[in-house]
Amino acid sequence: MFCRMVGYSADELLDRTPRMLFADVDEYESVNGKMNDMMAQDGLGMMETRARHKNGQLLDIYLNASYLDPQNPSAGMVVAILDITDRKRIERASRQMELQLNQAQKLDAIGQLAGGIAHDFNNILMGIQGNASMSMMEYQPGHPQYQRMSRIEEYVKRGANLTRQLLGFAREGKYELKTLSLNDLLWKSTRFFIETHKEIEAVFSLQEDLHPVEADAGQLEQVFLNLFINAGHAMPKGGRLHIQTANVTLQEADVAVFQVKPGDYAKISVSDTGMGMDAKTLEKIFEPFFTTKSEQGGTGLGLASSYGIIRNHGGIINAYSEPGHGATFHIYLPSSEKKVEKEEDSLQDKGLLRGTGGVLLIDDEPVILELGSELLTMLGYTVYRAENKEDALSIYQKNKDRIELIILDMILRGTSGSEVLKALRAVNPEVKVLLSSGYGLQGEVQKVMEMGCIGFIQKPYNFSDFSRIVHSALNPLKRPDAL
Ligand SMILES: Nc1ncnc2c1ncn2[C@@H]1O[C@H](COP(=O)(O)OP(=O)(O)O)[C@@H](O)[C@H]1O
Ligand SMILES: [Mg+2]
Structure with a gap:
């Protein structure tokens, strides 16, 4: 039983130190020390640690040990080892799901709040704008009052810009759906970015026959551009931008947290080789106004509005990253049964x-x-x-x-x-x-x-x-x- 668990034969294990079974030497030393302390104190040592299978794979194990003779530790000990790899995997997955659920709920709640404020705010801005415009008509452009009014208009403009992005985050941006090919759209929106960022190499792995999706091309273009611009910021000295598409099927368990339907999706992944992010940053990136670039003029609205746009399309967006190892954003959009609309005469x-x-x-x-x-x-x-x-x-x-x-x-x-x-x-x-x-x-x-x-x-x-x-x-x- 034990041999099967760790992949060695009984002969191979005989007379060998247990060290070879541990994930690494330091871990062995620390486990050994702690178990001995526990056994000395309570007669029983229990802990979770990791072992290494002969084939190199890591196993989560639970150790339970006691001395054969509590008065005489050197007489040896009995150790029971339980393979808990599966249990740990499920635990980790459910913790991950809980985290995602919390994040999704939080973003939804902020979205509602932001949307409400943005609406009211837009109306207020329109009132200010209207009155400023009326007042300006009473003065010549050189007049100090006229200039004050045009300052007011300028501030209104900044406010309107902000509310527009907030509305995007609140999933209330206007949109016009078309059945479209994401490969074409990605290709189009990337071209502009890569032509103007010579220090960045773009690599495409696009799936042939990618499922069509029903989406607003302009909004998606905006989302891709936000991702590319961020990738560019994360790679100031250049690097690689990897753009990938794939057809995937999401199961109930994959989508439960996001309140979207299981089924066929077109998946887009955008990876960079930039500075990456730590877990704390990663947790907050989709929140409006979260930015680590405030000194460089970051607004923290790029990913928030992208999040709103993708969720508004019945899709999912998430991110993976580690400091120093780049970042990857995945977007899933529900696939459509319809044929891609050829926009023969359309200007686009x-x-x-x-x-x-x-x-x-x-x-x-x-x-x-x-x-x-x-x-x-x-x-x-x-x-x-x-x-x-x-x-x-x-x-x-x-x-x-x-x-x-x-x-x-x-x-x-x-x-x-x-x-x-x-x-x-x-x-x-x-x-x-x-x-x-x-x-x-x-x-x-x-x-x-x-x-x-x-x-x-x-x-x-x-x-x-x-x-x-x-x-x-x-x-x-x-x-x-x-x-
Ligand atoms: N590709 C990336 N690599 C590293 N960090 C990123 C990346 N994309 C986003 N971020 C982090 O997420 C934050 C929020 O991004 P965003 O909403 O676009 O706002 P902004 O770019 O204005 O800061 C950024 O400030 C940055 O810390
Ligand atoms: Mg940005």
Whole structure:
């Protein structure tokens, strides 16, 4: 019996020290010491430890030992060994499940709270925005009151940005379902990232015939991008990004915690070779506002909104990591019986549109400036960037023959879009300006548009729309070529 448990024959064990049966020498020494202490005190030693099977596999065992003659320990001892490997495995699994359940429940509860606040907050912001816009109409742009009002608008914009992400986390983002192929979508959204992060090598292992899923392409793109950006942050000196897809079947036990149905799922795994995370960090990453990058401008909303989006799709997202050993995120989305919809005429199917020429990007939001200029560079444009009115003007003055298009943020810190537009016009009355804004086409945005911008881009950018708008601004008549 014992021989079978540890894989050695009786002959092999005879006259050998028990040390060979332990997981490692230190463990043997410590177990031996503790058992002897216990036996000396109570006559009986009991403890759990690990043994090593002849084939190298670790076993969880329970030891129960007592001296043959309590008065004379050197006379030997009887040891009963129980193999508890299976029991321990089940215990560990159920502890893991409990942890996941706690985490899922906690995130759901915070989600509800966040959603409630975000809704009310959005309404409040709209009230502030409306009144600020009304007041601005009573003053000239140069007036101090006008400037104060535009400051207010700027803060409203930041608030709106925050509530939008919170709503995503609360699973209330708007979405439009299509039956789509995740392989295609991953390929599309990765391309932009890898082209702009040359220090990162991307490796794909995509399953052929991956189950189609019903999902909002834009939202999933957002989730993938959040994962890639985080991976990029975790690998500042470069590394490998592994993107994998697979068809999997989840059993009742796999999904019970997440309140999704067992069955067929498409699984996406994104791994990096970055710095990784410890268990404490890992426990909190999906919570809104949890960030270890606050000094670098992290908001802690990337993974929270990704979590909300995936859960809203009836899916599961989880993460594994160890410090120094990279991180892996797994996403499971329920597979669909339907056929992937070919979007023959849809604009998205045309993909990203290439172009050439100089583009000046003016935005005071570093993330937008960075992402936007990376995207434009990848598409083939020469990018100039400015964070404020002064930089924008001096760059434009120096390069006005090379800059063919300007993308202007509606509100820059301390200045309004209309002021910047006027100043640019003074340099070149024919300047082509695309206005970009987090708001729709109303109020102040409408006013600036009417001052003669050639187009409007709604933030946050959707890459394919963005590339299309820029392309058609520069090539009003030519038919775009797909990338
Ligand atoms: N790939 C990764 N490697 C290491 N840590 C990560 C990774 N992805 C996320 N994290 C951790 O999770 C935290 C939350 O991520 P996120 O919600 O995207 O917010 P942010 O990126 O703004 O900090 C990060 O601050 C980081 O500590
Ligand atoms: Mg992030």
